[in-house]
Amino acid sequence: MNNKKEPKIVPFLKDLMRRRRRLPSQLANDVGVSHPTVGRWLTGEDAPSTTSCRKLAAYSGVSVEEVLAMAGHLPEIKPVPAAEWPEFREYANTKYPDLLDEDVIIMIEDLIERRREKRLGKKTP
Incomplete structure (x- = not known):
């Protein structure tokens, strides 16, 4: 065996x-x-x-x-819990402080929320 x-x-x-x-x-x-x-x-x-x-x-x-x-060529990739992900607004303001205006950030946040709802089948708080 x-x-x-x-x-x-x-x-x-x-x-x-x-x-x-x-x-x-x-x-x-x-x-x-x-x-x-x-x-x-x-x-x-x-x-x-x-x-x-x-x-x-x-x-x-x-x-x-x-x-x-x-396949064993790299160490195992451990998923990052969603709680450790920064909110998009925080990320965008840190990464692209001068490139994204408020309207673009709101639009992207809306798209992220729609995707979450679609995946989870419900609205998030």
Whole structure:
């Protein structure tokens, strides 16, 4: 029995194939690697190279950094809790003090709020 922990890239690849409705041979063709290579990735015997990680990132829409971390080439990326994110107005005034006027900031804040409502399905306080 294998006591080795499954690499994080394996569930990512399986989910990617499920969402794209692709077989391992089709994924291999799409990414430009051999079918046996994808087979080794899926069994955890091997991890994608950095070049293959870049191709997988472009193919999946996931950032290159995340794919590299899942493949073990970078340390794990820990998500930043939303509470630690600065409010847009604070960020804009710090980063672009002379470039963004009040109307632009209000418009962007409104777009951010709409996106939050759409994601959460409700209004935020």
